[in-house]
Amino acid sequence: MTLESLKDKISEVKRYLDENRVIESFDFLEKISQEEGNFQASDSLKSLRQTYGYMIHYLIEGLDDPTRQDVYDSTVRSLREICDNLLIDKLSIESPSLYYSTSRICKHRNNSFDNIWHRIIEIDANIDLALAADSVPESLYVDKDNLMHQLFDIVWTERNNKELCAALTDKVNLPSTEKSLALYLISALTLSLLGVYDRDKMLSLIEIYENALSEEIAAHSLVGIVMALRRHSKRIYSDKNVLNRLKLWQDSLVTYSRLRGVIKEIIRTRDTDRVAAKMRDEVIPELMKMRPDMLKKMRDSAMDFESGMLENNPEWEEMLEKNGLADKMRELTEMQSEGADLMMVTFSNLKGFPFFNGVSAWFMPFDMNNPAIKMDKESRKPLETVFSLGSGMCDSDKYSLVFAFSAMPEQQRKMMLGQFEQQLSQMMENASDRLEKQSNPEFNAAAVVFIRELYRFFRLFRRKEEFDDPFKDPFNFLELPVIGEMMADEEIITIIGEFYFKRGYYDEALELFKAIEDSKKDDPSYWEKVGFAYQSLKQYDKALEAYHKSELLGEPGQWLLKKLAFINKKLGNYREAAEYYSKSLSSDPDNVSLIMNTGNALSESGDLQGALHSYYHANYINPDNPKIWKAIAWTEFLAANLNKSTSYYDKILLSSSEPIDFLNAGHVKLASKKIKEAISLYKKSAENNIKDFEASFLADTDTLSNAGIDKLTQHLILDSIKLNHIQE
Numbered sequence: 001m002t003l004e005s006l007k008d009k010i011s012e013v014k015r016y017l018d019e020n021r022v023i024e025s026f027d028f029l030e031k032i033s034q035e036e037g038n039f040q041a042s043d044s045l046k047s048l049r050q051t052y053g054y055m056i057h058y059l060i061e062g063l064d065d066p067t068r069q070d071v072y073d074s075t076v077r078s079l080r081e082i083c084d085n086l087l088i089d090k091l092s093i094e095s096p097s098l099y100y101s102t103s104r105i106c107k108h109r110n111n112s113f114d115n116i117w118h119r120i121i122e123i124d125a126n127i128d129l130a131l132a133a134d135s136v137p138e139s140l141y142v143d144k145d146n147l148m149h150q151l152f153d154i155v156w157t158e159r160n161n162k163e164l165c166a167a168l169t170d171k172v173n174l175p176s177t178e179k180s181l182a183l184y185l186i187s188a189l190t191l192s193l194l195g196v197y198d199r200d201k202m203l204s205l206i207e208i209y210e211n212a213l214s215e216e217i218a219a220h221s222l223v224g225i226v227m228a229l230r231r232h233s234k235r236i237y238s239d240k241n242v243l244n245r246l247k248l249w250q251d252s253l254v255t256y257s258r259l260r261g262v263i264k265e266i267i268r269t270r271d272t273d274r275v276a277a278k279m280r281d282e283v284i285p286e287l288m289k290m291r292p293d294m295l296k297k298m299r300d301s302a303m304d305f306e307s308g309m310l311e312n313n314p315e316w317e318e319m320l321e322k323n324g325l326a327d328k329m330r331e332l333t334e335m336q337s338e339g340a341d342l343m344m345v346t347f348s349n350l351k352g353f354p355f356f357n358g359v360s361a362w363f364m365p366f367d368m369n370n371p372a373i374k375m376d377k378e379s380r381k382p383l384e385t386v387f388s389l390g391s392g393m394c395d396s397d398k399y400s401l402v403f404a405f406s407a408m409p410e411q412q413r414k415m416m417l418g419q420f421e422q423q424l425s426q427m428m429e430n431a432s433d434r435l436e437k438q439s440n441p442e443f444n445a446a447a448v449v450f451i452r453e454l455y456r457f458f459r460l461f462r463r464k465e466e467f468d469d470p471f472k473d474p475f476n477f478l479e480l481p482v483i484g485e486m487m488a489d490e491e492i493i494t495i496i497g498e499f500y501f502k503r504g505y506y507d508e509a510l511e512l513f514k515a516i517e518d519s520k521k522d523d524p525s526y527w528e529k530v531g532f533a534y535q536s537l538k539q540y541d542k543a544l545e546a547y548h549k550s551e552l553l554g555e556p557g558q559w560l561l562k563k564l565a566f567i568n569k570k571l572g573n574y575r576e577a578a579e580y581y582s583k584s585l586s587s588d589p590d591n592v593s594l595i596m597n598t599g600n601a602l603s604e605s606g607d608l609q610g611a612l613h614s615y616y617h618a619n620y621i622n623p624d625n626p627k628i629w630k631a632i633a634w635t636e637f638l639a640a641n642l643n644k645s646t647s648y649y650d651k652i653l654l655s656s657s658e659p660i661d662f663l664n665a666g667h668v669k670l671a672s673k674k675i676k677e678a679i680s681l682y683k684k685s686a687e688n689n690i691k692d693f694e695a696s697f698l699a700d701t702d703t704l705s706n707a708g709i710d711k712l713t714q715h716l717i718l719d720s721i722k723l724n725h726i727q728e
Contacts (some may be wrong), residue, residue: 001035003094010087015075018234019082022052025079041082048078073238080235084196097466098359099195103157109150116151120144120181145649148184152360155188159196165204173211180365183220183450187363187637190224194470197232199239206245218258219446226262227454227470229480236481244693246482247510260492261444263477265451267496270474270505271340272455279345329385341452343397344459350400351460362457366395368402375406380496392445393455474508478515490516506533524553528560535563540570565597574605592618592625600633608639626652634664640707642672659685663696670717671707682721692727694718702726 001009009032016025026049033041053077058065065071091100108220123144130136158164174183189205193197204222212218229236236242246604249255341496355372364370366387368380375383387398458469477496478484488494497512510533513526520526531546544567550560561725565580578601585594599614614631633648649665664683686693697718704714 001034003090006036006087006090007030010083013083016077020074022072022079022560026052029079029082029086033082036086036090037687038086038089040133044078044082048075051075070240073240077235077238080197080238083500084338088196098463099157099466102359106150106153106157111150111154113151113154113158115169116154117145117167120147120151123147124178136369138371141369143369145371148364149358149360152184152188152363156192156359158192159198161436162200165200169204169207169211172208172217173213178365179214179216181643182217184365185365186217186224187219187450188360188455190220190227191363191457193224193228193361194231195467197228197235201243202228202232202236202239202242203245206242215440215442216446219262219443220450221446222255222258222262222659223266223450223454226259226480226483230475230539231468231470233479233481243482250482250486256486257440258443258447259483259487260426261440262447262451263475263487263492264496264499265444265447266340267475267477267499268340269451269455269471270500271503272344274503275340275342276345276348296695341455343393344452344456347400347456348460350404351396351456352462353400353403355399355403356396356460359457359461361399362396363453364395364399364459366398370399372399373395373402373406375402379405379410392449394449394456396453396456397428429660474505474511476508476511478512479682488515490519501529501533506536507725509533510537522547524550524556524560526550527553528563531563531567534569540567543567544571556583558587562594565601569597569601569604574601575607577601578607578610582700592622592623592628595621596628596631599635603635608635611635612639630664632662633668636667637664638703639669640671642668646672657695659688660696663693663700667700667704667707670704670713675717679717681723682717685723686725690722693721699723 009028013028016022016028026045030042030045033039033045051071055065055068055071059068078530091097093102095101108213123140127136127140127144129328130140133669155164155168168185172185174302186205189201193201193205202225205221205228209218209221209225212221276367298512307418357451368375368384373380383402386401387393455471458464458467458471461467477487478493480487493512493516497509497516500506500509500512510530513520513530513533517526527546527550531543531550534540534543534546544564546566547560547564547631550556551564561580561584565577565584568574568577568580577599581594581598581601585591585598588594595614595618599611599618602608603611612632612635615628619625619628619632629648629652633645636642636645636648645668646665649661649668652661653665662681662685665680666685669675669678669681682697684694685696697714701711701714705711
C-alpha cells in the first residue's frame with residue numbers, strides 16, 4: 001500500500017471513530033494491518049475486538065456493567081492509537097520529512113537520553129572549572145552544543161517510551177538542573193505533543209507542571225499542556241488517565257489564575273498577524289513614499305512608536321496626520337500596550353541565518369558562548385547589556401540580534417545598538433507596566449516568552465509547511481477538555497469576548513457572546529455588540545434581530561437608531577429605515593447627513609415627495625453643497641418636475657465634470673423632448689469611456705421608460721452616441 005493510500009484510509013477510520021462507528025473502524029483497521037503486514041497491530045485489534053464484544057454481550061443480556069463507558073472510551077482511544085502507529089510505522093521508513101528523518105538519525109545513533117544528559121552535566125562541570133582558570137577550551141562549548149541538539153531530538157521524536165518520560169519528569173524539576181535546560185526540554189516535549197499524541201508525554205508534562213520549582217517552568221509546561229489539549233482534544237476526551245489528572249486542578253485557584261493568563265496570551269497571538277499585516281501593507285509602504293531625507297531623519301529617531309516621535313517635529317506630525325500614518329501608529333501603540341508582539345515584525349526578517357536551519361536551534365537556551373556566535377568579548381558587552389534589560393525577548397530573537405550585529409561594521413553596530421537599546425528599554429517598560437497589573441507577573445512574562453518562541457517557529461521556520469501550525473485557527477478555549485469547564489465563567493468569557501470584538505474578530509466574539517447570553521439577555525448593550533458583530537459579518541437578518549432586542553430593552557440612543565436604519569436599508573426595508581432616520585433626527589434636527597439619509601430611504605421606498613422634503617431641508621441648512629443639488633435634481637426628474645430638475649442640473653454642470661452628471665442632465669433634456677441638447681450632454685458623458693457610458697445608460701432604461709421615452713428612441717439615441725464615438 002502506498003503512503004498516500006494509507007493516509008487516506010487512516011483518515012477514513014478516524015472519521016468513523018468521530019461518528020462512533022466502532023465496528024466499521026475495527027473492520028477497516030484489520031484490513032489495513034493485514035495488508036501492511038503489521039502483526040502487532042493485528043494482535044492488538046483482535047484483543048480489543050474480543051473485549052468490545054464482551055461488553056456488547058453484557059448489554060444484550062441485561063447485565064449491570066459499571067465499566068461500560070470506560071471500556072468504550074478505552075476502545076476508541078486504543079483504536080486511535082493503532083491508527084497513529086500504523087501510519088507512523090510507515091512514515092518512519094518512507095517519509096523524507098524532518099521529523100521522521102531526525103527520528104531515523106536518533107535510532108541510528110542509539111544514544112539514550114540518560115547518557116546524553118550525564119555527558120552534558122559533566123561538560124558543564126568542566127566548563128565551570130575552566131572558567132575559574134579564565135580559560136575555557138572552545139571544544140567544550142562545541143561538544144555541549146552538539147549534545148544539546150541530540151537531547152532535544154530524542155525528546156522530540158521518541159515515541160511510546162515510558163522510561164524517557166519518567167526521566168524527563170525527574171530531571172526537569174531537580175534543584176540542580178539549570179533552569180534554561182529544563183525549559184529547553186519542556187520545549188521539546190511541547191513540540192513533540194503538537195505533532196503526535198503520546199499519553200506518557202502528556203502525563204509527564206502535567207507532572208512537570210504540578211511539581212514545578214519555578215514560575216518559568218510552571219509557565220512553559222502549562223503553555224505546552226494547553227496547546228497539546230487544543231491539538232488533541234478528541235483523543236484526550238477519551239483518555240481517562242489524562243482527564244482524571246486534569247480534574248484534580250478544578251479546585252486550584254492558583255492553576256485557575258495561571259490558565260486565565262495562558263489562554264489570554266495565546267489568544268493575543270491573533271494580534272501578531274494583524275500587527276505584521278498593518279506594518280507590511282500600510283505603514284511601511286507609506287513610509288517608503290516619503291521623501292528620502294525625511295525617511296532618513298525618521299530612521300535616525302529610532303522609529304520608536306512610544307517615545308513621543310510625533311512630538312519631535314511639527315513637520316513630521318503634519319505629514320503623518322495627513323496620510324493617516326499617525327492614526328495607524330497610535331493603533332499599533334495601543335495594541336502593543338495590550339500585549340501585541342511588535343517585535344515579531346522586526347525579527348521575522350532575521351531568521352534566515354544558517355543557525356536556524358535545525359528545529360532545536362529555535363528553542364536553544366541563549367548563551368553568548370554558543371559556538372555559532374563569532375564575536376569578540378568587547379563586541380559582546382553592549383549586547384549583554386541590552387539583554388540584561390529584561391526577559392521580554394525570547395532566546396531565538398536574542399540569537400537573531402547577535403547574528404545581525406555580528407555582520408555589521410563596528411561603527412554601524414554601535415549606532416544600531418544604541419537605538420535598539422532605547423527601543424527595547426521602552427518596550428520592556430511598557431511590558432512591565434502591563435504585567436504589574438496582573439496577579440502573577442513573573443508567570444505571565446514567562447508564558448508570553450514561550451508562546452512567542454513557539455509562534456516564531458511555526459510561522460518562520462524554513463520548513464514550516466511540514467508542521468501543523470497550532471496558531472492558524474481561532475482558539476475556542478471552552479472546547480478544551482476539563483479546562484474548558486474551568487474557564488466557563490462569565491468574567492473570563494466576557495474579557496476575551498470583548499478582546500475579540502474590539503479587534504474585529506467577530507466570529508470568535510460571537511461564539512463567546514453566545515456562551516453568556518442567558519445572563520446578558522436583559523442588557524441592551526450586549527445585544528448592540530451582538531448586532532454589530534453580525535452586521536460586520538454581513539449577516540444582516542441576524543443583526544436586525546439583535547438590534548431589535550436591544551431596542552425593546554430601553555430607549556434606543558443615536559447609535560442604535562442609526563444602526564437600525566442602516567440595517568433596514570441594507571435589507572431593502574426602506575420605509576422602516578426612513579422611520580429610524582427620522583427618530584434619530586429628533587435629537588439632532590440639523591444633521592445634514594441624517595437628513596440626506598432619510599431622503600434617500602424615502603426615495604428608495606417610492607415616497608418622492610417625502611424625499612424632496614428632506615433634500616430641500618438639507619439644502620436650506622447647507623445651500624452650497626453640490627451633493628444635495630444632485631439629490632434634488634435627480635428626485636425632481638423622477639417626480640416629473642423637469643423644469644426644477646433642469647435648473648439644478650444647470651447649477652451642477654457649472655462646476656462638475658463627472659460623466660454621471662452629464663448623463664443624468666441628458667436624461668432630463670431627453671424627457672423634455674430636447675433631443676439635440678440631450679445628445680450633446682451624452683457625448684460629454686461618453687467622451688472618456690464609451691463602455692462605462694453604455695453600461696450606465698442601459699441601467700437607466702426603466703427610469704427613462706417611466707419618463708415617457710420609448711425603447712426605440714433609447715436604442716437610437718445610444719447608437720448615435722456610439723456612432724459618434726467611432727467616427728471621432
